Amino acid sequence: MVDDDHGQDHNDDIDNDNEYETIQGAVNDTEPGDRIEVAAGTYTENVNVDVGDIVIEGADASQVTVVGTGGPGPANATVTLGADDIDFSGFTVEAAPQDDTPAIAIYDLIDDSHVKGVLVEDNVFVGHDDTLVLGYATPPSGNDQSRDLTIRNNEFTGGTVGSMTYGFVLNAQNSVMQGNTFSTKVDISSLYVTGPDNTILDTTIEYPGYAYTGAWIEGARTTVDTMSVDGHPDAHLHQNQTRGDWLRYGVGVDGADSTLNNVEAVQSHTGIAVAADGVAVRNSMGDENRNNDLRIFDDTVDTVVANFDAMSSVRPVEDEWSNFRFGDFPSSGANVYVAGGNNHTLTDVTSTSNSPIGIRLEADASTVASAEISNKGGGPVDLDADGVAETSTTGISLEGASGNTITNSVVTDNDVGVAVMNGTGNQLVGNNPGIYNNSDAGVKLLNADNTLLEDNDVQDNGVGLHAIDSDPVRAMYNNFVGNGDGIVAQTGSDVDATWNWFGSDDGPSGPATDGVLSGSGDSISADGSSDIQYDPFLTAQKDEVQQDPDKTQQYAHDLVTQGSQGIQTVGTPGPGEVSFQFTQGANAAVWTYDSGSFSMVGSPMVTAGTLDAYLISDLDHTDHARVVIDFSDSTPATPGAKDLEDGWNFVTAPQYGDTEDVMRTTTEVLRVAHGYDQFDSQPAPSGAPMPTTSAFSYPMGSSSSGPTLSAYSGYWVHVNGDGEITAAIPSGVTITEEEGLIVTP
Numbered sequence: 001m002v003d004d005d006h007g008q009d010h011n012d013d014i015d016n017d018n019e020y021e022t023i024q025g026a027v028n029d030t031e032p033g034d035r036i037e038v039a040a041g042t043y044t045e046n047v048n049v050d051v052g053d054i055v056i057e058g059a060d061a062s063q064v065t066v067v068g069t070g071g072p073g074p075a076n077a078t079v080t081l082g083a084d085d086i087d088f089s090g091f092t093v094e095a096a097p098q099d100d101t102p103a104i105a106i107y108d109l110i111d112d113s114h115v116k117g118v119l120v121e122d123n124v125f126v127g128h129d130d131t132l133v134l135g136y137a138t139p140p141s142g143n144d145q146s147r148d149l150t151i152r153n154n155e156f157t158g159g160t161v162g163s164m165t166y167g168f169v170l171n172a173q174n175s176v177m178q179g180n181t182f183s184t185k186v187d188i189s190s191l192y193v194t195g196p197d198n199t200i201l202d203t204t205i206e207y208p209g210y211a212y213t214g215a216w217i218e219g220a221r222t223t224v225d226t227m228s229v230d231g232h233p234d235a236h237l238h239q240n241q242t243r244g245d246w247l248r249y250g251v252g253v254d255g256a257d258s259t260l261n262n263v264e265a266v267q268s269h270t271g272i273a274v275a276a277d278g279v280a281v282r283n284s285m286g287d288e289n290r291n292n293d294l295r296i297f298d299d300t301v302d303t304v305v306a307n308f309d310a311m312s313s314v315r316p317v318e319d320e321w322s323n324f325r326f327g328d329f330p331s332s333g334a335n336v337y338v339a340g341g342n343n344h345t346l347t348d349v350t351s352t353s354n355s356p357i358g359i360r361l362e363a364d365a366s367t368v369a370s371a372e373i374s375n376k377g378g379g380p381v382d383l384d385a386d387g388v389a390e391t392s393t394t395g396i397s398l399e400g401a402s403g404n405t406i407t408n409s410v411v412t413d414n415d416v417g418v419a420v421m422n423g424t425g426n427q428l429v430g431n432n433p434g435i436y437n438n439s440d441a442g443v444k445l446l447n448a449d450n451t452l453l454e455d456n457d458v459q460d461n462g463v464g465l466h467a468i469d470s471d472p473v474r475a476m477y478n479n480f481v482g483n484g485d486g487i488v489a490q491t492g493s494d495v496d497a498t499w500n501w502f503g504s505d506d507g508p509s510g511p512a513t514d515g516v517l518s519g520s521g522d523s524i525s526a527d528g529s530s531d532i533q534y535d536p537f538l539t540a541q542k543d544e545v546q547q548d549p550d551k552t553q554q555y556a557h558d559l560v561t562q563g564s565q566g567i568q569t570v571g572t573p574g575p576g577e578v579s580f581q582f583t584q585g586a587n588a589a590v591w592t593y594d595s596g597s598f599s600m601v602g603s604p605m606v607t608a609g610t611l612d613a614y615l616i617s618d619l620d621h622t623d624h625a626r627v628v629i630d631f632s633d634s635t636p637a638t639p640g641a642k643d644l645e646d647g648w649n650f651v652t653a654p655q656y657g658d659t660e661d662v663m664r665t666t667t668e669v670l671r672v673a674h675g676y677d678q679f680d681s682q683p684a685p686s687g688a689p690m691p692t693t694s695a696f697s698y699p700m701g702s703s704s705s706g707p708t709l710s711a712y713s714g715y716w717v718h719v720n721g722d723g724e725i726t727a728a729i730p731s732g733v734t735i736t737e738e739e740g741l742i743v744t745p
Helices: 023-029 734-741
Strands: 036-037 041-044 046-051 052-060 064-067 079-081 086-089 091-096 105-107 119-121 125-126 133-137 150-152 155-158 166-170 176-178 181-184 189-193 197-206 214-219 224-231 247-253 257-265 269-274 280-287 292-296 304-310 334-338 345-351 358-361 368-371 373-374 392-401 405-407 410-412 414-422 427-429 434-436 441-446 453-454 457-459 463-468 475-476 479-481 485-491 493-496 525-528 531-533 558-564 567-571 576-582 588-593 599-600 604-609 613-620 626-631 645-652 673-674 694-695 715-718 725-732
Touching: 023 036, 023 046, 064 269, 079 086, 091 485, 125 133, 133 155, 166 181, 181 189, 189 197, 197 214, 214 224, 269 280, 280 292, 280 358, 292 304, 304 334, 334 345, 345 358, 373 392, 392 410, 410 414, 414 434, 441 457, 441 576, 457 463, 463 475, 475 588, 485 493, 485 531, 525 531
Parallel strands: 036 052, 041 064, 046 079, 052 086, 064 091, 079 105, 086 119, 091 125, 105 133, 119 150, 125 155, 133 166, 150 176, 155 181, 166 189, 176 197, 181 197, 189 214, 197 224, 214 247, 224 257, 247 269, 257 280, 269 292, 280 304, 292 334, 304 345, 334 358, 345 368, 345 373, 358 392, 368 405, 373 410, 392 414, 405 427, 410 434, 414 441, 427 453, 434 457, 441 463, 453 475, 457 479, 463 485, 475 493, 485 525, 493 531, 673 725
Antiparallel strands: 558 626, 567 613, 576 604, 576 626, 588 599, 588 613, 645 715, 694 725, 715 725
């Protein structure tokens, strides 16, 4: 028992009553397995524990205080735990007021080496004006690392900016810090984790002063779960310079393959900063941060962000902090800023605050999925010659970034929904309900070559798609509806805008139609140096496609195509497997397409649906190149007459013959198949050629003859509710030697 009021022995138990006046006296007499209990009181001493497998327990941190006597550096900590398997709990431990010594040090003082299995629990550690580091779990010389430590339910407080650099340094491995609270005033970081494979749980960091970080995670494979960092800014002047009155980073991660989960970072310059490869940030948020809620540094790869709420109304400000670990990074004014690197994945990012940019992406080969970005300000957006947004009020901004994908996201109520500037090969695919209510443009491209827009809802924007100096641009299977202008192309932009729905079955309006097929849908316009290809266009929204296999016609047989025949289309016999075989030396490609998408067949065996068809292209037109399509149902099937229902239907050609044979109908219901007056083009799905497409006007049930079609063709057919059929027919190549395989009704 240690009691500063009633203990009889100072350093040694002379009378053998196991009562001591000092803690060090009890430690000097202890043996492994002993327990030291310390009564309420104030103990002014340095305590060096060099015996392992013991328990040192204070009555309570509010009643037992240990005040250090001083000495230079970590070797004179108020309490040093320098052996294995020590339990230390129930104390307030103060660093020496007059020196730079720490309050707690966990390492072997004699051998300057690591320890293991130490438990530090339910304590308060207090720093003073001259305290350099409040706590260490590392040998000062860096010899080896401690391991298997547990630091739980402690409070770290005190310190002074300009003196204390760190609150607690964990240079250990396989250790756990849980339930700790930091309110230290430090220059660099309240919590600094340098060792690998540690777990940081249930941590609160408040009032860290004007530090660089609340917590800096440098050890690889660190797991942080449930951490709150609050910068609480005040005005502050230090060394006659304005250091800035906000914490620079709430949480910084420089340890590869680390994970942050359920982290809240508020009132800092940047809430969470990622500066290492393979870091995951999950179920976290930033709010009231000045520049970014989340920043991913340049030269990082494989970051995973999932379910992140970016809530700050950030504003770009001059960066007053320079020459830090990663250099000077100017403000970006974005809730989420990906400053470079590649192969990042951002999923379920939400930003609904009034900030200039929701997500700013300057990385390559990365994906933004299921984002919700809205309310980024008001007023028009102007892009200068370098592609910089002069007025940055943009939902998602891709700047100098290539090979990225934005998918399944909602971008709304901004000035520009998505801006793509000075990059190549970026894709906006499957953004539904989509990109809408953006006052300037839904999608704005500047010097953004090889950009793809596919299967997006782009509605009620100032301009749906505005392309400037971007070539080529492919926009296919999108809904451009209710925009001030559907598509605008300027300064040498070449836009392939075929197979889009413009809000009307008679197609788009505007000067780019050259007066031919000028419809009543969203308008399209191009200046003299630009071009928009819009025909063929969809006559209904893509999501109205008929998917019921009972409503389609089918056939089945094996087909061998000769390379000299060039481009062909083939309809599938229905659900099943289809194999593709290329002879040696064949320079050919196979593309699969259904009612709304094109993609290249990437494997020799694919699963085919009734609505699928295949486009086979032999690029060299050489006689020896062959493609063999072997349907799993090898028995030829007689096509049956199927009813078509409202919406889009894909119908494979059942035979050689005319339109009447293919779309036979009764006279009870007059259905009219009609198309374009003149049409002859080769739209390019994802860079592959497509057969010449024909259009026709044909009154069903009449005796008039329609165009002769190949059995290897398919029909795009849309049935309107008023009994009309509109169709665009891709005409395949007739292969006479295969005619005998077709079973006709």
